[in-house]
Amino acid sequence: MEPGGRRQEQRGLQGPRQEAAEYYRGHRVPQRMEEALNALFPQRPADLYGELANYFSKFSKAPVICKLVGRKVLDGVGQPTLEVEIYCTVKNFEKRICSTVMSSHSQIPENALPETTEADEKERNYSVNTAVEWVNESLNTMLRDLKPTDQCKVDKMLGEYFTKKVEEKKEIQKQEEVKEEAEATLALTSCTPSATALPWKKKAAKSGKKVAVAERTIPPAEPIESVLCGSLAIGGTSLAIAKAGATISRIPLYLHIALLKHDQDSPKEMALPLPMITLLNCEKNSPAKLKLVKEVMLIPPVQLSLKQGIERVLDIQKEMMRLLEPPGKALPSPQLADSKKGRAHNTGKKAPPRALKRISHLGCLITGCDNLEQLLLLMQTACNNIGLELGIDMYLAMNCAAHELMDYVKGKYEILTGMFKSPDEMVDMYVELINKFPFIIALIDPLRKEDRQQWNNICCALGSKCYLVAEDAATYISKLKIDQNINIPTCSGVVLKYINQTMVSDLIQVTGLLDSQRHITILGSPDGESSDDSIVDLAVGLGARFIKLGGLSRGERVTKYNRLLAIEEELAKNRTLREANLEFIAFAEESHPEKQVSDMLPPPKQDSLPPQLSQPAQEVGGLPAQLPENSTLT
Incomplete structure (x- = not known):
């Protein structure tokens, strides 16, 4: 042709x-x-x-992971943290699927020494830089071509990688210790015995006496679990994979988590976790101030929708701001007070600026009270002024953070400046407190985790009236998973935080253990929170009883409440929303059925609360002296 x-x-x-x-x-x-x-x-x-x-x-190849990208970003308090992006091959094209931003695992105290702050910042930067390196190099290669929907396989590989890094770290430390011992031995042999032996013995004798006194008073504090630099990469990658799996499956993240927990059996109904909304952050480190309470939180009744509950909390918050900043109070700046703008503030026409400036990193008001009675009466007055009654229309929870109160020299808790209580006296004080103020339905960390006998006593005495929750007193999730048991004191439940090397599979396993042992699960935001709202989906999917997100201010906090509202609306539209419940556990009946609560503990003394706690507060915005009557949960 x-x-x-x-x-x-x-x-x-x-x-x-x-x-x-x-x-x-x-x-x-x-x-x-x-x-x-x-x-x-x-x-x-x-x-x-x-x-x-x-x-x-439908007949095309399933999406697979093609690339992981890690980068250093800032969290809600301006501290460096890790962001992980997931890219997948979808129909032969590389596509960005999602990203997660991890919360930082620690918060630098405001009153820390400059050298301590500088050392902590260096360590944090090094840890985040190491995590970025892990994601971009090792994990990027290791997880390539895996399906993002195969969460168990991904988490297993991440766990093995982390274990390998831990072993490498231990080996390095062991070599350093051997080197130090050799140098110390060489230094001793080069010196005369008379010059070194006597001072060495005297120093050891002094330190031994001090330790003996402390050990006779209270159980010593358990050593803090070391955090491996770079561990953020494990938690960040696991959560990013879970989000990618949900995106590829075209379902919400909370439903994807629920399917993973229940072996792909979709739940017919899901309940929203009740919010513990932080209203006040008390200044525990200030002199002559109440030290017993770190946070005061509000819990709406179960009959209200989340939207109604948040609106009610906002009303209480506005009234608290009015009580804390009376309209006639002078402003700190004399120039502003003399101006027309200053007089407008004093007449109450605009929101008082001082209260707005005193916002904690938790997204709530910062205040200081002289005693506990003053604080609780202030809360009661705020509610009464807007027609609400504590114990019926709203409940209280308190984060005591008892581990921050312990004076290890005296072996007692310092609940007020100069006022000390032994662990047994703390139990008596809490019993009287809950009997006097029954609208307090949750105490977080009322004792250190080392005071296990006192935890048992307080749970037997108050477990049927109040949730006794362990946050700092709980063991790390990694230890819970390894021990295959709940390695915590006797308590009603545990606050879990998604930080460091925590993986989605770890949370699923631990919450399953908590459910089987009738503990409630509370998911909590760390202090250094980010704008990533995945914790809300985790709480809903895992079936947590409560969620602790902080206050209703600051973008990284409010974003999570908005996500919770969106999930409530979606579940209500699909008719799969189940009402939450508040059921307490009677520990005395379980542990000692033949004994009553009164047999477990002696009756509280009339003067078990110190005068500073039991006397009514004076001149606190016209607070009433009458206390609310006992009320029960509805």
């Missing part, structure tokens, strides 16, 4: 292909093709080709 004829034949073969290509590029459909389609499919849908594309896409 002549060359010209071959080219003409090729043009003829390319005719239908060219027409099809033009159609798929959005060009006009040729008349003869349209007629053929009308003859073959007279009742065809308007988007036939879209339907065909969706049909054949």
Whole structure:
């Protein structure tokens, strides 16, 4: 065949292909093709080709991970943390699926020494930089071509990688210790015995006496679990994979977590966790101030929707701001007070600026009270002023953070400046407190985790009236998973935080253990929180009883409440929303059925609360002296 004829034949073969290509590029459909389609499919849908594309896409290769990207970003308090991005190959194209931002695992105290702050910042930066390196190099190569929906396999590989890094760290430390011992031995042999032996013995004797006194008073504090630099990469990658799996499956993250927990068995109904909304952050480190309470939180009744509960909390917060900043109080700046703008503030026409400036990193008001009675009466007054009653329309929870109160020299808790209580006296004080103020339905960390006998006593005495929750007193999630048991003191439940090397599979396993032992699960935000709202989906999917997110200020806090509201709306629309419940556990009946609560503990003394705690507060915005009557949960 002549060359010209071959080219003409090729043009003829390319005719239908060219027409099809033009159609798929959005060009006009040729008349003869349209007629053929009308003859073959007279009742065809308007988007036939879209339907065909969706049909054949079912036979395409499942999306797989093609790239992980880690970068250093800032959290809600300006501290460095880790962001992990997941890229997948979807229909032969690389596509960014999602990202997560981890919360920082520690918060630098405001009153810390400059050298301590500088050392902590250096360690944090080094840890985040190490995590970024892990993600971009080792984990990026290790997880490539895996399915993002295979959470168990990914978490297993992440766990093995972390264990390997821990072993490497231990080996390095062991080598350093051997080197130090060799140097110390060499230094001792080069010195005369008379010059070194006597001072060494005297120093050891002194230190031994001090330790003996402390040990006789209270159980010593358990050593703090070391955090491996770079561990953020494990938790960040695991959570990012979970989000990618939910995105690929086209379902919300909370439903994806629920399916993982229940072995792909979709729950018929889901309950929202009740919010513990922080209203006040007390200044525990200030002199002559109450030290017993770190946070005061509000818990709306279960009958209210989340939206109604948040609106009620906002009303209480506004009234608290009014009580804490009376309109007639002078402003700190004399220039502002003398101006028209200053007089406008003093007349109450605008929000008082001082209260707005005193916002904690937890997203709530910062205040200081002289005693506990003053604080509780202030809360009661704020509610009464807007027509609400504590114990019926709203409940209180308190984070005592007892581990921050312990004076290890005296072996007692310093609940007020100069006022000390032994662990047994703390139990008596809490019993009287809850009996006097029954609207307090949760105490977080009322004791150190080392005071296990006192935890047992307080749970037997108050477990049927109040949740006794362990936050700092709980063991790290990694230890809970290894021990296959709840390695915590006797308590009603545990606050879990998604930090460091925690993985999604760890949370699922630990919450399963807590459920089986009738403990409640509370998911809590760390101090250095980020704007990532995944913790809300985790709490809903895991079936947590409460969620502790901080206050209703600051973007990284409010974002999570907005996500919780969106989930409530979605569940209500799908008619899968189940009402939460508040059921306490009677520990005395379980542990000692033959004994009553009164047999477990002696009756509280009338003067078990110190005078500073039991005397009514004076001149606190016209607070009433009358206390609310006992009320029960509805």
